[in-house]
Amino acid sequence: MPIIKAKNLSKRYQQGNKTINAVDGVNLEVEKGDLLAVIGPSGSGKSTLLMLIGGLDRPTSGEIEINGVNIAKISDAKLTNIRRNTMGYVFQNFNLIPTLTAAQNVEAVIAKRTSHDRKRVMAVLQQLSLDQRAHHLPSLLSGGEQQRVAIARALINEPDIILADEPTGNLDSKTGEDIIRILADLKTKHGKTVVIITHSEYVKKFATKVVEIRDGKITPTR
Numbered sequence: 001m002p003i004i005k006a007k008n009l010s011k012r013y014q015q016g017n018k019t020i021n022a023v024d025g026v027n028l029e030v031e032k033g034d035l036l037a038v039i040g041p042s043g044s045g046k047s048t049l050l051m052l053i054g055g056l057d058r059p060t061s062g063e064i065e066i067n068g069v070n071i072a073k074i075s076d077a078k079l080t081n082i083r084r085n086t087m088g089y090v091f092q093n094f095n096l097i098p099t100l101t102a103a104q105n106v107e108a109v110i111a112k113r114t115s116h117d118r119k120r121v122m123a124v125l126q127q128l129s130l131d132q133r134a135h136h137l138p139s140l141l142s143g144g145e146q147q148r149v150a151i152a153r154a155l156i157n158e159p160d161i162i163l164a165d166e167p168t169g170n171l172d173s174k175t176g177e178d179i180i181r182i183l184a185d186l187k188t189k190h191g192k193t194v195v196i197i198t199h200s201e202y203v204k205k206f207a208t209k210v211v212e213i214r215d216g217k218i219t220p221t222r
C-alpha cells in the first residue's frame, strides 16, 4: 500500500467570478521510503499540493490517502492527530520562534510529553550537528543552522513523512545542497518518506520519483 495516494485530487479557489484550479485532478502514489521531488513554475500549485498531502488544507474534491486513510473526509481532531504523529514540515522561511532557543523550538512541538524530552531534544539536535548551538536564539544562527533546527523540530515526533516546501529557497547554493543531503539521508538512513518542492537540480541525484506540476496538473518525469 502506498504511504501517500492522491486520487483525482483538486483544490479550487474562487476569486471574484474567476475560479483558480490550483490543484487539478492529481493522481499520485508515493511508496514508503520514496524521495519525491516536486518541480514546476511559480503559481503552478506545488505548495497547494503539499498542503493537501500534509493535511494542512482540505481538497475541494477527490481523495488524499495517508497509510490508506482518506484524510479529506476525517474529523478535524483525527486530522490533527495524523499531522502530529505522521508528518514533519519544513518551510522556506524556517518558521522558528525568535524568542526561543534552538532546543526550546524543538521541545515546543513535542506531542507526547515524557521525562526524557530533554534527552530526546539533545539527541535530535546532535543528529543534525547542532549540539553546540542548542542554547542559541535563532538570530544567532546561520540560515543553514536555522533550517537544521527546523528539520530537528520536524523529526522530534518521529514522523513517517517529511514534507519540505522549497527548504533551500533562502540559502546559498552550497548550504542548500547540505540541506538537500540531510533530507536525502532521512530517506536513505532512517527510512523516512520525503517530499521536497524545490528548484534545485541537485535533488535529482537522490530522488526516487520526480513529478512536474503545471497549472495544477502533474506529469511524471521519472
Ligand SMILES: Nc1ncnc2c1ncn2[C@@H]1O[C@H](COP(=O)(O)OP(=O)(O)OP(=O)(O)O)[C@@H](O)[C@H]1O
Pocket: 013, 014, 015, 020, 021, 022, 040, 041, 042, 043, 044, 045, 046, 047, 048, 049
Ligand atoms: N488561498 C488562496 N486563495 C486564492 N488563490 C490561491 C490561494 N492559494 C494559492 N492560490 C493560487 O493557486 C495557484 C497555485 O498556488 P501555489 O502557491 O500552490 O503555487 P506554487 O507552485 O507553490 O508557487 P511558488 O513556486 O510561487 O511557491 C496560484 O495561482 C495561486 O495564486
Ligand SMILES: [Mg+2]
Pocket: 046, 047, 048, 165
Ligand atoms: Mg509555493
